[in-house]
C-alpha cells in the first residue's frame with residue numbers, strides 16, 4: 001500500500017471527496033473530544049489538496065497496543081498523541097526520533113509502510129512560533145522556564161539548540177527542576193532553582209516562559225509571577241491557549257512587554273506533524289484561522 005499523501009482527484013476547493021484513495025490520520029487521547037486537532041488538520045488537508053481525513057480516537061491506556069496494530073493494519077498514515085499517552089505509546093513504536101527519545105515523549109507518529117516512527121514536535125513547534133511571533137533570535141538570551149513537567153522538557157530541549165546564554169528552570173518542587181537541568185546539561189547552560197528565587201530570576205531574564213497550568217481556564221485569575229517582576233524589554237510567553245491571553249500575559253502587555261500566547265505552539269506542533277506526514281509546507285495561516293474561529297465558538 002502506498003501511504004504517501006495523494007492529492008484529491010476531484011475538486012479540492014469544493015472540499016474534496018472521501019473516496020477509495022483517502023488516507024486516514026488522527027489524534028489519540030483520553031479524553032480527546034475537546035481536541036481542536038481534527039478541525040485544524042482537516043482544514044490543512046483541504047487547503048493543500050491532500051486526500052486525507054483526520055479523526056479523534058478516544059483510546060484508553062490498555063488499548064494502546066491494539067491501536068498501534070490497527071494503525072499498521074489500516075495504513076493510518078499519521079497520528080498525533082496527546083495526554084496521557086505521550087510516554088506510554090513509545091513502547092509500541094518501531095523507531096523513536098533522537099530528539100523525541102531525549103525528551104522521553106512522542107506526540108507524532110509517522111507510518112512508513114507499516115513501520116511506526118515517533119517524533120516530538122511540541123518543543124520545535126514552540127520555538128518556531130516564538131521566533132515568528134515574538135523573538136526572532138534566542139541566541140545569547142537569558143531564558144527563564146517556569147515548571148519542569150513534560151511540556152517544559154520538550155521546550156528546554158528545543159530552546160537549548162538555539163544557543164541561549166543560559167536557561168534557568170524554576171519549579172515548585174526543586175527536585176524536578178534539578179532532574180530536568182541534569183538531563184540536558186550537555187546541551188546548554190542550565191540552572192535549576194526553587195520557586196523562592198522566581199522574582200529575582202524574572203528580573204534577570206530576557207524571556208520568561210510559563211509551562212505550568214497556573215492561569216489556565218477556569219483559574220484565569222492566577223498568574224505564576226507577580227505584576228512588574230519582568231525587566232524592561234523582556235518577552236512574556238505562556239504555553240496556555242485557553243484563555244488566549246492569560247493573566248500573566250495581560251499584565252505583561254499592560255506594562256509594555258512583547259507577549260506570546262500558547263496558540264502558536266499548538267498550531268506549529270501540528271504544522272510540523274503535517275510536514276512529516278505529507279512532505280508539504282503546512283498552511284499555517286489557514287490552520288490558525290480555523291482554530292481561532294473554533295475557540296471563539298464559531299463554526300469554521
Ligand code: ATR
Pocket residue numbers: 146147148149150151152171172173176211212213214
Ligand atoms: P505538563 O505535561 O503540562 O508539563 P506535568 O508534567 O504534570 O504537565 O507538569 C506540570 C508542571 O506544572 C510541574 O512543573 C508542576 O510543578 P511540580 O513539579 O512542583 O508539581 C507545575 N505546576 C502545576 N500546578 C502548579 C501550581 N499550582 N503552582 C506551581 N507549579 C505548578
